[in-house]
Amino acid sequence: xxxxxxxxxxxxxxxxxxxxxxxxxxxxxxxxxxxxxxxxxxxxxxxxxxxxxxxxxxxxxxxxxxxxxxxxxxxxxxxxxxxxxxxxxx
Numbered sequence: 001x002x003x004x005x006x007x008x009x010x011x012x013x014x015x016x017x018x019x020x021x022x023x024x025x026x027x028x029x030x031x032x033x034x035x036x037x038x039x040x041x042x043x044x045x046x047x048x049x050x051x052x053x054x055x056x057x058x059x060x061x062x063x064x065x066x067x068x069x070x071x072x073x074x075x076x077x078x079x080x081x082x083x084x085x086x087x088x089x090x
Contacts, residue, residue, distance in 0.1 A: 003041070004064060006054040007077040013049035032070045036063040055081075 008014075016022045033040055033056075041055040058064045061078045068075045 001037075001039075001057045001059060002080055003082065004056050004058055004061065005079045005081045006052075006056055006064060006068075006075060007079075008052045008054065008074045009076050010050055010052065010074065014045055014052055015049065029071045029073075033067045035070075036067050038063050038067045 016025065030040060036058070038056055038058040041057060043052050043054040045052045056064055061080075064078055065075055
């Protein structure tokens, strides 16, 4: 399955509570993603919480956009990526 890097901008910052409410919200994102075969692998967030860079496995960019809309998440850019392991080049 293809892997993608998704760039998102949150003008007011990304705020996810570190409690049961936050866990429930993230569980909902995961469940809605699964409906389209999209798997959220990992995310990185800028120190000011205005940008996120997320790694997803998905059948297509369209599946990512569709689930992002269902999850009320912005999508600035989707780039298909491959792993480059620096330890491979010994």
